[in-house]
Amino acid sequence: MRRRKPYHHGNLREALLEAAIRLIAEVGPAGFTLREVARRAGVSHNAPYRHFRDRDDLMAAVATQGFRELTQAMLHAAERQSSCLDRLKRAGLAYVTFALRRPEHFTVMFDGPTPVKTKHPDSAQEADQAFGTLLSFVKSCQDEGRLPSGDPVELALLAWSMVHGIAKLAITERLPYQSKADILKFAEFVIDQSLAARA
Amino acid sequence: MRRRKPYHHGNLREALLEAAIRLIAEVGPAGFTLREVARRAGVSHNAPYRHFRDRDDLMAAVATQGFRELTQAMLHAAERQSSCLDRLKRAGLAYVTFALRRPEHFTVMFDGPTPVKTKHPDSAQEADQAFGTLLSFVKSCQDEGRLPSGDPVELALLAWSMVHGIAKLAITERLPYQSKADILKFAEFVIDQSLAARA
DNA sequence: CGATTAATGTGGCCACTGCCAACATTCTAG
DNA sequence: CTAGAATGTTGGCAGTGGCCACATTAATCG
Numbered sequence: 001m002r003r004r005k006p007y008h009h010g011n012l013r014e015a016l017l018e019a020a021i022r023l024i025a026e027v028g029p030a031g032f033t034l035r036e037v038a039r040r041a042g043v044s045h046n047a048p049y050r051h052f053r054d055r056d057d058l059m060a061a062v063a064t065q066g067f068r069e070l071t072q073a074m075l076h077a078a079e080r081q082s083s084c085l086d087r088l089k090r091a092g093l094a095y096v097t098f099a100l101r102r103p104e105h106f107t108v109m110f111d112g113p114t115p116v117k118t119k120h121p122d123s124a125q126e127a128d129q130a131f132g133t134l135l136s137f138v139k140s141c142q143d144e145g146r147l148p149s150g151d152p153v154e155l156a157l158l159a160w161s162m163v164h165g166i167a168k169l170a171i172t173e174r175l176p177y178q179s180k181a182d183i184l185k186f187a188e189f190v191i192d193q194s195l196a197a198r199a
Numbered sequence: 200m201r202r203r204k205p206y207h208h209g210n211l212r213e214a215l216l217e218a219a220i221r222l223i224a225e226v227g228p229a230g231f232t233l234r235e236v237a238r239r240a241g242v243s244h245n246a247p248y249r250h251f252r253d254r255d256d257l258m259a260a261v262a263t264q265g266f267r268e269l270t271q272a273m274l275h276a277a278e279r280q281s282s283c284l285d286r287l288k289r290a291g292l293a294y295v296t297f298a299l300r301r302p303e304h305f306t307v308m309f310d311g312p313t314p315v316k317t318k319h320p321d322s323a324q325e326a327d328q329a330f331g332t333l334l335s336f337v338k339s340c341q342d343e344g345r346l347p348s349g350d351p352v353e354l355a356l357l358a359w360s361m362v363h364g365i366a367k368l369a370i371t372e373r374l375p376y377q378s379k380a381d382i383l384k385f386a387e388f389v390i391d392q393s394l395a396a397r398a
Numbered sequence: 399c400g401a402t403t404a405a406t407g408t409g410g411c412c413a414c415t416g417c418c419a420a421c422a423t424t425c426t427a428g
Numbered sequence: 429c430t431a432g433a434a435t436g437t438t439g440g441c442a443g444t445g446g447c448c449a450c451a452t453t454a455a456t457c458g
Contacts, residue, residue, distance in 0.1 A: 033444070033445090034445065035443080045444095049447090054445075
């Protein structure tokens with residue numbers, strides 16, 4: 001759409017998104033401020049309104065990007081795994097890894113009560129795609145008879161709840177593990193337990 | 200401490216807490232405002248500062264109360280269960296039920312990045328007690344040989360992650376279930392799967 | 399080309415917030 | 429009964445989100 005320096009600033013929208021992400025990383029989603037974002041992008045406090053309806057709209061854009069990255073991370077992690085169960089496991093670990101690497105993204109993606117979902121279809125669609133990725137791994141395991149047949153959605157939701165719980169507790173520092181490595185080890189333990197049960 | 204009508208207002212602290220909880224229930228933790236709480240309690244916008252250091256301190260008080268209620272709910276649910284596994288299962292379901300009944304409390308309790316934990320020891324202590332309750336159920340199952348021996352903390356964290364993930368996804372409306380009954384049915388399915396695996 | 403029009407960025411404004419300081423009132427001790 | 433502590437009030441400041449009217453630049457079309 002905008003290949004060459006398009007308008008006044010250049011490409012403000014992208015710049016604002018970047019600035020927003022960095023700001024959230026510094027002060028958290030709560031301390032996040034539209035005006036500070038504008039400041040960092042070097043524009044007036046009102047410029048962002050030309051690209052985002054309001055504060056929440058910018059947040060939703062951050063979330064959208066986060067979901068895309070999450071989907072990619074899961075797909076990438078599952079590559080080159082010969083066993084379908086391994087693919088599922090790797091995807092789950094990638095989910096937790098993503099949360100640890102981008103805790104602010106993760107928070108924005110999942111803490112919004114759901115205004116994001118109703119008023120920002122882009123975000124919702126990317127979220128569905130992320131879940132769809134997990135779901136496809138579950139289905140392929142069922143096809144190979146490595147998971148019990150039954151509602152694949154229910155099983156995928158089980159897996160999702162699992163890794164989501166771990167991720168959320170981890171980034172809010174509720175788990176008694178210090179390093180990311182320890183957290184991932186715990187995640188692996190949990191996933192192995194769940195998968196071993198029905199292998 | 201304060202049995203008889205103590206001071207000017209009566210007992211402002213309690214009134215503020217109640218007003219805060221109702222306000223959060225209406226507008227969510229984000230839209231929550233100290234001044235609005237004061238308004239609802241019928242006092243000036245600065246009165247709350249005599250009872251709470253700042254906004255976060257009030258939030259922490261809400262969280263503290265939430266953790267207490269959560270602990271009670273789990274203990275109560277586990278009563279009169281003859282099997283230790285049933286106690287564990289009931290406690291887990293009570294965790295999800297609590298989240299569904301008091302989503303605002305739950306959000307305040309677990310969404311804070313962790314300023315709550317460091318600056319508000321009361322809240323942290325009540326949170327530990329809630330986890331301790333879960334842990335005790337796990338331990339008693341191990342003692343009876345109904346759960347594999349091993350680090351009980353690790354198993355309790357597994358259980359916690361599980362129900363926490365379900366609860367969080369449920370109250371942010373990420374699960375494709377409409378009624379609380381359906382959500383609880385799903386939670387039961389998940390718990391049964393996990394427990395059946397190692398019975 | 400040149401002028402019109404839409405897209406983008408700016409400064410000013412309002413209501414609101416959290417929090418601080420100074421002051422007023424009421425309770426409790428001595 | 430009085431001094432001092434506890435509680436509540438008024439006023440103020442800096443900062444925010446979001447609206448408006450205005451300025452400036454880019455894209456389009458005669």
